[in-house]
Amino acid sequence: MRTANLVIWSVLAILMASSKGTAADPPPSFNKDVMPVLTKYCFACHTAGTAKGGISLDSFAALTKMGKKGTLVVASKPEESLLVKVVTGQGKLMPPKKSKERPTEAEIAKVKVWITAGAKDDTARTSLERETVLSMVAGFNQPLPARRGSFFDH
Numbered sequence: 001m002r003t004a005n006l007v008i009w010s011v012l013a014i015l016m017a018s019s020k021g022t023a024a025d026p027p028p029s030f031n032k033d034v035m036p037v038l039t040k041y042c043f044a045c046h047t048a049g050t051a052k053g054g055i056s057l058d059s060f061a062a063l064t065k066m067g068k069k070g071t072l073v074v075a076s077k078p079e080e081s082l083l084v085k086v087v088t089g090q091g092k093l094m095p096p097k098k099s100k101e102r103p104t105e106a107e108i109a110k111v112k113v114w115i116t117a118g119a120k121d122d123t124a125r126t127s128l129e130r131e132t133v134l135s136m137v138a139g140f141n142q143p144l145p146a147r148r149g150s151f152f153d154h
Contacts, residue, residue: 027117028110037107060121075119078112
């Protein structure tokens with residue numbers, strides 16, 4: 001009996017341990033994870049106002065548009081994405097060597113995972129989340145309405 005209980009508990013422990021790794025982590029967010037990397041390393045030269053080489057990186061649409069040298073982001077195909085090629089040195093290295101900062105391996109990996117996961121644009125969703133939170137916070141700044149006839153009035 002004692003051996004049977006030990007076996008049952010061991011099997012349950014193994015099943016629980018193996019099930020922890022099955023839940024997939026959500027893919028990186030364009031707005032929360034990828035855009036900050038682009039802002040930090042690319043915006044000095046590649047926004048609508050400057051757009052060196054005709055390349056603007058300030059919107060999802062700009063990233064997925066076909067350019068003279070190819071498409072910056074090819075959904076689900078990081079190896080074909082010009083953005084990955086240039087930050088990893090497989091093409092013209094960007095940011096250039098004279099730049100003070102370069103994306104870290106972790107930042108590059110996050111961009112690759114986002115592309116591999118389909119390079120989804122979540123800009124509208126995260127903007128809606130931000131508006132919802134702001135409207136909720138604004139609601140808390142309002143005085144509470146007077147309550148009449150409540151239980152506590154007696």
